Amino acid sequence: MRSPSLIAVAGPPGTGKTTWITEQLQNIACPTFYFSPGLGPISVDLARINYTFPAVQIITGDRGNSWLTNVPPEAVVYCELGFHLDLNSAQFGPLPYRRVGVLPPSLKDSEWHGWADEIITGNDLSPTNPESLPNLWRSPLTGIVFDPPSLEMILTELTGGAYGELQRLKGIFEMPDGRAFYIDFVQGLTGIEYTELPLEPWLEGRPQRFSGIELAGWNLNQKLIADTLLEGCLADEILTHYQQQYKNFNPLEEAISG
Structure with a gap:
């Protein structure tokens, strides 16, 4: 068979x-x-x-x-x-x-x-700690929507070593315009990759689809990372304001009036 x-x-x-x-x-x-x-x-x-x-x-x-x-x-x-x-x-x-x-x-x-x-x-990596495997840390982020500048600052700090030595970051993050992005970082490669996921914009309350973050590294300050991520989350009233703006925005009307 x-x-x-x-x-x-x-x-x-x-x-x-x-x-x-x-x-x-x-x-x-x-x-x-x-x-x-x-x-x-x-x-x-x-x-x-x-x-x-x-x-x-x-x-x-x-x-x-x-x-x-x-x-x-x-x-x-x-x-x-x-x-x-x-x-x-x-x-x-x-x-x-x-x-x-x-x-x-x-x-x-x-x-x-x-x-x-x-x-x-695969990717040509040169880990700074080749003799020891990194530790894993995962956290769900479902329902959390990030202010883009705050998220960019958090990612820059994470990848720059502010919370410990990071080898790998991967995550799915929700934006106030309803889009979700897959974000990827590998130590030794250039930059942080942002890929928009093919999902319907979520513009009604906090998204109920999965989002989350996964880190691999050494001596990661997990509590400080978690607290910092929460600080980058939009409050309910600000999120509602953004979502209303995006729902009312009509690109065709904007192009005609412009």
Whole structure:
């Protein structure tokens, strides 16, 4: 009996595992699933893929491999393994799967090299703490809408080391004009990437769709980070004012009158 095509993707943080997977999802022609064990409900990656590729079925929670019994044989399953997971743990049970390592070209020998069937060249990272894995910190931001200048200042401080040494930042942030952005930073690469997500503008109260932040680094002051993020949140009355402005704005009328 034919089995689904199972593809496990692993590598250090920031090398581009999720990016490689999203490239494969651009033109899907069969039932496709995305699974990343150990993430739990606070997952920027799960939400980003769900928002960007609504046809992809997201597998949430730590279900072991029992959910695979309901996957059609013609399906493709992408399993993203976080750097904190044991590569030898059985994610697919006895089923065969392809192992893809997304690795920086400067990394010549690692556990990922011995594990992978195929090596994909990812971002060329030179971590300042190569001997120790970074710590992870995640926080939901659902319902929080940011003042853009305040968010830019917070991100500049975070990536500049004001709250500890940051290796990776990824997050989904809501703006007062109703748009949501995926924001990505990797230590050693240039700048902070902002990508608007293909979602309907949320202009009625606080957004009830998932947003959140995920950080990987060393000696991160988690409480100060959380307090600073809350300080950048728009109060209810200011948010209502902004939303009313954007709802009343008609670009066509503005162009004609201008």
